Amino acid sequence: MNTSERLLKLLIGLAFLAASAAVWWPVEAQAARLKEIASVQGVRANQLMGYGLVVGLDGTGDQTTQTPFTAQSLNSMLQQMGITVPAGVAMQVKNVAAVLVTATLPPFAQPGQAIDVNVSSLGNAKSLRGGTLVTTPLKGADGQIYGLAQGNLIIAGAGASQGGAKVQVNHLSAGRIPNGATVERSVPTPWLQSSVVQLDVQADDFNTARDIADTINKAKGAGTAEAINGRTVSVKLPAQSGERVAFMADIENLSIDRATPSARIVINARTGSVVVNQAVTIGPCAIAHGNLSVTISSTPVVSQPNALSQGQTVVSEKADIKINQEPGALIQLPAGTKLTDVVKALNTLGANPQDLLAILQAMKAAGALQAELEVI
Known part of the structure; x- marks a missing residue:
């Protein structure tokens, strides 16, 4: 045996030892900074909300006949400016929209500092593009005013319509004003x-x-x-x-x-998403899965009367129903199987996300799944 062959065998042996170490030695705990896993009590953000008007729209505002609160808000704003609208006059403006303004007041925010605000339409405005938000008080959960919002909206979208055809990119009834609000009151901490x-x-x-x-x-x-x-x-x-x-x-x-997390499986019943963490293990069990499909086809059948029989042509349908049940594959899983083995077994069964919901729940009911099921 020459030197090159000995070196090759030595490298193979080292690779085998490294692979064995990766399999048998425990994985070191992952480290994280304290700020990523804990927060300081009392140092938190606060949500602000306000009701306002967006003006200057190009005929894409609320239809005041269908959204009377927009006309009422406009009338109230004009009265505060000393302008009185004659009684009985219906305002048919199309360049005004009622909006809901929201913002997040960061911790330690002081009066005079600027924060971003989000503006969303409350009525049936087609677009807020090109609009300007008039001064809107922003209140907290205690009813106190913590900020004032005003400014030009930024709408990340575009749209056009003509002759019954309409093209729209992104959402046009919600926008954002960077640094659009000024903090007027600080939150004590x-x-x-x-x-x-x-x-x-x-x-x-x-x-x-x-x-x-x-x-x-x-x-x-x-x-x-x-x-x-x-x-x-x-x-x-x-x-x-x-x-x-x-x-x-x-x-x-x-x-x-970070310590090893508790075994948990999170299931989203609406989308069928299933997330399994690395701590999930199973006991010895056998899983069988088969799909049952029902196919119904309908074929039109025409019944034509004989000549001179004074009958009528009748059209009926002939239904053909077929039931196809695929054979279920029986897979045996040993005790202590890790996440990778569980995933391989479920993939071998050909289970889709909806089938996984039933399989995991059945394994939990049978006592073969050492994990907590959480449905969101």
Whole structure:
């Protein structure tokens, strides 16, 4: 045996050992930053909403005869400007549309800062393209005004119609105004009012909460953090308010080892989507699956009367019904089968997403599926 052959066998042996290690050695836990798996309680965004009018449309606004609230809103705005519309006069404007304005107030937003707003039609306006939103107060859940929105809409679409033909690209009855609202009131936060901050873990997992507390204590000293439950970790803040920002910036970027998630299968009953995570295993079971199809075909049959019989031609239908049931393949799965084996077996059965719903539910009912089924 020459040197090249020995080297080739050595490489093959190393490759076999690497493959064996990949199969038998446990996979290391994936690390994630603290800010990706937990959030600071009280540091949250708030939703704002307001009702307003978009003006300056090119005849594509609301039809006031079918949307009376648009005419009422326009009349109210004109009265605030000192313009009185004579009673009994029906306004037939086509360049005004009633809209709903929504925005997200970020945490720590201060008066004078600008935020983006979304504008959506409430009536039967054909298009908001080219329109301008008049001053609209934005209120929070407590009824207080936190911002004022105004500006020109940006519509990411186009459309044209003529002679009964219509062409439209994207949606024309909703748009966006970048930096279209000004913050008028800030939301108080308990950031500087307490010496303890609470971290809310995204997943309900005691192991993750414990790892977060241990990692913070290693970086900032023993006793700094304490896991309260599977979703809450209490962290002591520095006494000086100026040091708290740097303290939170440090712990938010700490690397946390993610524990193996609980076995779960998520099923979307509307779309038929099925998502299975890597922790799903099954017990020993046998699965059989077969498709049943029913085909009904109808053929017109004409009955022609004989000559001089004074009869009438009758048209009837002849129905032909066929039932085809494909043979079900019986596949045996051993205990402890991992996700890859489950996927291969289900693909071998030829099961579509709708069939997977029934198969997984039957496996769960039979006690052969070690996972939690969640239907969304």
